[in-house]
Amino acid sequence: MKLPRRNFLHLAAGAAAISAASRFAWAQAYPSRPVRLIAPFAPGGSSDIIARLIGQWLSERLGQQFVIDNRPGGGGNIGTEAVVRASPDGYTLLLVGSYNAVNATLYAKLNFNLIRDIAPVASVIRGAYVMVVNPSVPAKTVAEFIAYAKANPGKLTMASSGIGTPPHVIGELFKMMGGVNLVHVPYRGSGPALIDLLAGQVQVSFPSMTSSIEYVRAGKLRALAVTTATRSDALQDIPTVGEFVAGYEASAWYGIGAPRNTPVEVIDKLNKEINAGLGDPKIKARLADLGNAPLALSPADFGKLIAEETEKWGKVVKFSGAKAD
Secondary structure, X not given: OOOOHHHHXXXXXXXXXXXXXXHHHHHHHOOOOOXXXXXXXXXXXXXXXXXXXXXXXXXXXXXOOEEEEEOOOHHHHHHHHHHHOOOOOOOEEEEEEHHHHHHHHHEOOOOOOHHHHEEEXXXXXXXXXXXXXXXXXXXXXXXXXXXXXXXXXXXXXEEXXXXXXXXXXXXXXXXXXXXXXXXXXXXXXXXXXXXXXXXXXXXXXXXXXXXXXXXXXXXXXXXXXXOOOOOOHHHOOOOEHHXXXXXXXXXXXXXXXXXXXXXXXXXXXXXXXXXXXXXXXXXXXXXXXXXXXXXXXXXXXXXXXXXXXXXXXXXXXXXXXXXXX
C-alpha cells in the first residue's frame, strides 16, 4: 500500500522525534557502568596525574567509576589507537595531549588519523614544560648550561618520555636553537625518565611542570627555565628559555577525546561536567599548584586547538628531521 506523501512525512517526523528522544534519554542515563579513561603513558607522569584528577572529578559527579587505564608505548600511539578502535559509546575515552599533535607528523605510518578518528570532548589544561637538570650539573642558568654543553659536546644526556613526545621535540628545539649537542635517551614515559634524572643517570630533561614541580620544590632537581613565552606563577623566580634563546617557546596541553561517532549528547554531557570541574576552586588550586592553568573550551574549539597544534609541531618535526617507526 502506498502512503500519501503527507502521511509518510508525518510518520518520518515521528520516527525522528522518537529516535532523538531515545538518544536524549540514553545520554541522560550515561554513564550506567564504569568508564575507561586511557592515559597513553606510564603511571607517575603528567598524563597520569591529569587523567586521575579529571577521572576522580567525573566519578564523583556522574556516580560511576572513571578508571584510569595506563597504556604506554609508541609515544602515546598505542593508547590512542586503543581508543580509536573502541566502541563509540562513551565508555572508552582518551587523554589527548601535545604528543598526539607531534606524532601526526613524526610517524609516517600511523594506523589512524587523530583529527579524523578522535572526537574532541573537552580541553583540560595548558601549561609549561620546564628545563631541569640533576643537581650534579654545575650550570645554574641556561646560558651556563649552553656553555657547559658546548665545552662537552656529545657528553651530556637528555632524557625524554619517548621518541617524538613533547619533552623530546622540545629538547630537540632547544638543541637546534641553542646550538648544543645533547644525546637523547628515550624512556617509556616521564615517570621512568625522571627516576633516572633524579639518580644522575642522565643530566637534563624537559618534562611538564606537572610531573616535575615537586622535585624542583624539594631541591631534588634544579629548574633552569620554563618553556612558555612568559614566566609561570608556580615558579615565579625561574626565567623562560626565551630570555636566553630568542624566540624559543613551547607549551603543554591536555584534553579528553572519544572515538569518532560517539553520540554528541554524551560528548556535550562530558564537556559540561569537565568544564564545571575546571571552574571548581579545589581543582583550580590543584592545577595551579602543578603549574597549569585550566583551559575550558567547547568541543569545537578544542578541535580547532588540536588542528592548530598539529600544524605547528609538524613544522618543528620536519625542521628537526626527527623520525619514528
